[in-house]
Amino acid sequence: DMGEVLAKSHKAKFMGAVLCLCLTLKGTALAGTEPEVKALGAVLMEAESGRVLWEKNAEAPLPNASTTKIMTCLIALESGMLDDTVTVSPNAASKPETRMGLSAGEKIKLRDLLYPMMLESANDAAVAVAEHIAGSEEEFCDMMDERAIEIGATDTDFETANGLDRDGHHSTAMDMARITAYALENEDFREIISAPSATVKSDRRTYTVANKDRLLKEYDGAIGVKTGFTGLAGQCFVGAAKRDGMTLISVVLGSGWGSSGKERKWIDTKNLLNYGFENFELYTLAEAGDFASEVSVKGAYEDNVVTEISKKVVIPLTVEERMGIKTKINVPMEINAPIEKGQTVGELSFLSADGEILAKTDIIAAGDVAEKDFKSTALLLIKHWINR
Numbered sequence: 001d002m003g004e005v006l007a008k009s010h011k012a013k014f015m016g017a018v019l020c021l022c023l024t025l026k027g028t029a030l031a032g033t034e035p036e037v038k039a040l041g042a043v044l045m046e047a048e049s050g051r052v053l054w055e056k057n058a059e060a061p062l063p064n065a066s067t068t069k070i071m072t073c074l075i076a077l078e079s080g081m082l083d084d085t086v087t088v089s090p091n092a093a094s095k096p097e098t099r100m101g102l103s104a105g106e107k108i109k110l111r112d113l114l115y116p117m118m119l120e121s122a123n124d125a126a127v128a129v130a131e132h133i134a135g136s137e138e139e140f141c142d143m144m145d146e147r148a149i150e151i152g153a154t155d156t157d158f159e160t161a162n163g164l165d166r167d168g169h170h171s172t173a174m175d176m177a178r179i180t181a182y183a184l185e186n187e188d189f190r191e192i193i194s195a196p197s198a199t200v201k202s203d204r205r206t207y208t209v210a211n212k213d214r215l216l217k218e219y220d221g222a223i224g225v226k227t228g229f230t231g232l233a234g235q236c237f238v239g240a241a242k243r244d245g246m247t248l249i250s251v252v253l254g255s256g257w258g259s260s261g262k263e264r265k266w267i268d269t270k271n272l273l274n275y276g277f278e279n280f281e282l283y284t285l286a287e288a289g290d291f292a293s294e295v296s297v298k299g300a301y302e303d304n305v306v307t308e309i310s311k312k313v314v315i316p317l318t319v320e321e322r323m324g325i326k327t328k329i330n331v332p333m334e335i336n337a338p339i340e341k342g343q344t345v346g347e348l349s350f351l352s353a354d355g356e357i358l359a360k361t362d363i364i365a366a367g368d369v370a371e372k373d374f375k376s377t378a379l380l381l382i383k384h385w386i387n388r
Helices: 002-007 065-078 110-119 123-134 137-151 173-183 187-194 258-279 319-323 374-387
Strands: 041-046 052-056 085-087 107-109 197-201 206-210 222-230 234-243 246-253 281-286 291-298 304-309 313-317 326-330 334-336 344-351 357-365
Touching: 041 173, 041 258, 052 173, 052 258, 065 110, 065 123, 065 137, 065 173, 065 187, 065 222, 065 234, 085 110, 085 123, 107 110, 107 197, 110 123, 110 187, 110 197, 110 206, 123 137, 137 173, 173 234, 173 246, 187 222, 234 258, 246 258, 291 344, 304 344, 313 319, 313 357
Parallel strands: 291 334
Antiparallel strands: 041 052, 041 246, 085 107, 197 206, 222 234, 234 246, 281 313, 291 304, 304 357, 326 344, 344 357
16 A cells, blocks of 8 residues: 555664755745656756755655665775675575576676666675675665765665665655765766666676666656666656756656556656756856955954855756846855955855745855964065065
């Protein structure tokens, strides 16, 4: 029962600190006709800014099946062990379908396990990776949970490295979008998920795998990412596509069961992506180094310090939102010297017409301002007499 799945209790709730980003975004924009999405949990996010464009039960804890392998792959890529030779354990070799067919004692490069794992969702490959990196699947899952918190996930608990159902194993549509946005910054990750096929060799045989991600063939600008299905999770898919410089991430968890559910996850995904590309466009609201204001300085020979925008601010907006954008500068009336170039002195917010904060970024000092003291006074007098 879908309601029971949505309400299923989970073992732990991780409340981690979201990564400190200079640009932070809130809220869900409404635009055009709402997309039709049957999934129990879903979200549409713009990858670079992290802005959520649409959501449905995005924070609901749900089993997420093989979309779990996104994190498994990311940790493997960050491990520094890609060239290691993995010896497959009996435990890894015993994992059920879908599997690449590894046998106990077989030796294969760790990097060569990532293609079967991501393209065909090989469960045996995922466990072989986990055991090699951490010593056991359980220890690897602890690594996954810790990394998820660091990335910004707030309610994710990985109990398996391959996503097979186990009590407590869950994530949320929002967390999977955050994890995927981070993973897409990794060039090797993007290369793997977008590969149409791959051939890898072990010491015993050659494996040829084909990418099961239909989005790559059926959607213009598709990048990947990962399919998933278990009896508890239903049909799941995390997808990404890029058009006109804008990368959108769609997550659907529990799109259905049976043959209709299998098709529905693709329909849900395309509806989400179409909604994003049809209604939103990237706009540059500020450039790094843009003038912000002048702030009075206390305890210095200079009366003021020029401040500027610290980072380029680019977010997806509807036409209506763009027309109604307002700005709010929050800087103190006066700052005490000394001041260092690049020092944060305030904040610039971009607001919607109804006052919702869409984005914010730091305001920094554009230059150094020395404190008025004996040393600086002496140096100033010496410079004055030399010039005379």
